[in-house]
Structure formats: C-alpha cells, structure tokens
Amino acid sequence: MISGEIKSQIDKIWDAFWSGGISNPLEVIEQITYLLFLRRLDDLHTLEENKANRLKRPMERRIFPEGEDIKKRSYDDLRWSRFKNFAPKEMFEVVNDHVFPFLRTLGGDDSTYAHHMKDARFTIPTPALLSKVVDLLDGVPMEDRDTKGDLYEYMLGKIASAGQNGQFRTPRHVIQLMVELTAPSPGDVICDPASGTCGFLVAANEYLRSHYPEILSDTKMKQHFHHQMFHGFDFDNTMLRIGSMNMLLHGVENPDVRYKDSLAQEHSGDEESYTLVLANPPFAGSLDYENTAKDLQAIVKTKKTELLFLALFLRLLKPGGRAAVIVPDGVLFGSSKAHKELRRLLVEEQKLDAVISLPGGVFKPYAGVSTAILLFTKTNSGGTDFVWFYNLNADGWSLDDKRTPLLSDDKLGAVPTSELTAEEHIKNNLPDALSRWRSRNTTERERSPTDQSFCVSKVDIAAQGYDLSLNRYKEVVHEEIEHLPPQEILANLAKLEVEIQQGMENLESLLK
Secondary structure, eight states: OOOOOHHHHHHHHHHHHTTTOOOOOHHHHHHHHHHHHHHHHHHHHHHHHHHHHTTOOSSSSSSSSSBBTTTTTTTTGGHHHHTTTTTHHHHHHHIIIHHHHHHHHOSSSSSGGGGOTOOOOOOOOOHHHHHHHHHHHHTSSSSHHHHHHHHHHHHHHHHTTEEEEEEOOOOHHHHHHHHHHHOOOOOOEEETTTTTTTTTHHHHHHHHHOOOOOGGGGGHHHHHHHHHEEEESOHHHHHHHHHHHHHHHHHOSEEEEEEOOOOSSGGGGTTEEEEEEEEOOSSSOOOOGGGGGGHHHHHHHOBBHHHHHHHHHHHHEEEEEEEEEEEEEEHHHOOOOHHHHHHIIIIIIEEEEEEEEEOOTTTTTTTTOOOEEEEEEOOSSSSOOOOEEEEEESSOOOOOOOOOOSOOOOGGGSSSSSSSOHHHHTTTTTTHHHHTTTTTTGGGGGOOOSSSEEEEHHHHHTTTTTTOOHHOOOOOOOOOOOOHHHHHHHHHHHHHHHHHHHHHHHHHHOEE
8 A cells, every 4th residue: 555645745746737737637647657657767777777887888778879869969868867857948848859759769668568659649738837747756756566556556546536537447346356256377368358557457467476476586487477478458549558557567567458459350369369358348339240350240149349248258268268257237137139149158158157246336436337247267168067146235335426435444355454244244245255256166055045145057047048147046035924813813903993982982072
C-alpha cells in the first residue's frame, strides 16, 4: 500500500492538471504516463553510464544518443535529470519540440511500451503546468517496484472515480478472486484479449511473484516471465500505452501488449497459443458478420460480442488451458440458438468447472448489469461431470453507486490479511467462495441446493436445456408453519365471536 503522503502528492498532480485546463481523466493519466516513462528512460541510461564507468569501457546501450538532434539540441537536454532543472519556458520548449519527436522515433528501449509511442501527443498547455507537474512527479519515490505499481493503480482508480471511462476497469478485488481461482503457475502463458489497463495481467504477475519467488532467480523462468508469459490485446492506443506502463511499473519488462481487434480475422495466428485466459470482455455489442473472424462464426453463428468472445477464448486456449471470464447473465440463460449451442459446447465438448453469480451492483456506477464468472477448461473431449455454483451476494463494498467499503482494509478482497467473522462474511463472500472452490470435488459435492454453493450434475444441466443460471437449480427453504387442528381453530373462532358480542353490548350500554 502506498503511503498517505504519496497519495497526497498524486492528488496534487491530478489537481494541477484539472486547474490547468485538462479535465479528461484519461488524458491526464496519459500525460503522466509519458512523463513517468521519460523518467524511467533517464534512470536506465544512468544505470548504463554507471556500469560503463565501473568497467572502464564504452556504454553498451545508449538510450539517448550522443550529439544533437535535427533541431540542434543536445540529446543530453532531453533527459529528465536535465530538463527538470530548466526554467518553465525552456523546459516546455525542450519537451514539446525535442523530447516528444524523439519519443516517437524511439528504438532504444526494449519494452513494448516504446512501440506505442509513435503517435504520442504532448497536450500539456502551458509551461507553468508542465513545470509544476514535473516538479511534483520528481518528488515521488520510484525506486521500489511495489510503490511504483501501487502508485499507478491509485492513479488508475482516479479514472474510475472521476466518473468517466470506468468501463475500462474491473474492480481489483474481483480480478484478485479470478486470479486466485485459476492459480497461475510459472509455466503459464497468460492472455487477456480485451486488456484495457492490463489489470488481470498485473494481478497474475503479483500472484506469481508472491507464490513462486524463484521465478525471478532462475534464468530460464525469468526470461519466460519477462518476455513470453503476458499477452494483452486492445484496439485503443491510449489503453495500450496505459496498460503497457502499468505492467512496466509492476516489474514486467517486456509484456506482449499490442494493438489487435480480437474478434476480427487478424487474431487467427494465435489459435491454441495460451494456457490461461483472464478477461472481462465488452458486453452488449453487436458486430457485422463480414467484420467477424470466420473461425469464430464456425463455432457460434452470432453477432453478439459476449458470445463471440467466449468462442474466441476457446480458440485461443491450448488443450488443457483454463479460463476465468466475466459474462453478462444473458449468456447463462439466453434462449437464442447461438446461446444454447455455446452453453452445450462448454458443457459437452469442454469442461465447465464453475459458475459464480456476482452481485448486481459490482460494476456500479457504470453499469448495473447482472454478471457471472465462468470457469472452464479446454479439453475438446468433454469432461464436465459436475458444475460448481456459488451465489456471491456481497463483495465487501456497498452495491450502490458510491461503492464504499463495508469492512476495514485487512478484511477486504479474496485473501484478507485478517480472518473474517460470520457477520463479516455476510459483507464479503470472496474468501468463502475461494475456500469452497478448493473443495469443489470433495465436500462441496455433498451440499444441498439450498446452500450458498452447491454442485449440479451434467445430466441435470442437460435436462434443463443447458441453462446455467443459478436460480434454475437453487432451492429456496420455505419456513415450516405449524397449523392448529381444525377443531381448535373453530373453538377459537367461537370464543372470539362471544368476545365481540360482549364488546358490542358493553358499547351500547355506554352510549345510553
């Protein structure tokens, strides 16, 4: 967790942009992202300089070339450590006329972030604002990976709290639950085909660092981790830049974060390339048949994006690969031919592991749509025996538009640092869901359909036309009421009649 002091510094930077005339939160974070990247480039160049001086030999890799650019400005002046000390007017001229043209032709940085810089735009309007923001950013400690990552997460949270573009952000605790459910391992190749700010990939990275510390000490595993493990696709260049920087600040040097319309024909080179898919794809969209990949149409003939994404996940996964994805409830019980066929395919031809029903307000204030998490394994040969259902009623936050936390920080999320009481569980079901998931093949099989979680056999699901809505199988407990024998009821009525008659007679006597 970042300190209150650093949060205060970020708040000041944010306020400076707003008072300086930039009110779009996405534009604010994009400009901050550029400046953070410039600071990182200077740090890398300094490391190379120090290494060369220590070894008393020329630099192996120069990020900032020697000499001058085409506008006759020394490349050294383009470094953060130099221009941060310039007067506001000169700093603005250097950044606008020299630094950004340099960034757009950058080839000296190995990260995929460098590839998203070709259309980088500098939109800070005044020298005074640039000078203030650079000064504030320079005061933020960026040495520690956890601090850098948490700092960027805090800024990403501001996109959501500003009330714009929140659709790009799945709640962090829901992402954490999905990562814990799928338990990534060092050999995984992980993909999010609708990556946005790369929240799922960042969470998988943090899980792996925590559970497999050797991943960064073994040479082969480290190479895989930094260069082959993480893949994210999006067709919004701003999101690609922000997502790449998010990964970079969380310690992944060269993730594969690239421009791709996942539902278009161009995805076809990625079939069966990944062992784990984590995603919250866009809902409620509709595409033209002509613009949709033909191999996806072969799986399910539809124009609905939520169904096409499910078909895509199956196409992208290697046999044995697994997925945790968010879908709107309509996918679970929709009556169209495409809906039914896709559910049949998941149950009969693949291995559908679980359906976790999420509370209706989990994406508020941006959307009130009811959703669920689907967990499945690609087998191409069936394997569904039982499907585990869990009715997640509370996620630790209020389910209104404010989404305020209902518990202290140590009792929130899927893996809280303090144990929850029975009363607190009612406010945060995530740890219970994770615990029960791990017992889905043992004790969970014995639970009744009246419980919060239970298993349903494939035979029963097929008999219901592959309907996957939890309420189709959940049984409601009706409270038993003891009824009196008829004779006693009649006797009570007779007694009541006598009492009413006496009351009427008393009233008449009072009125006389």
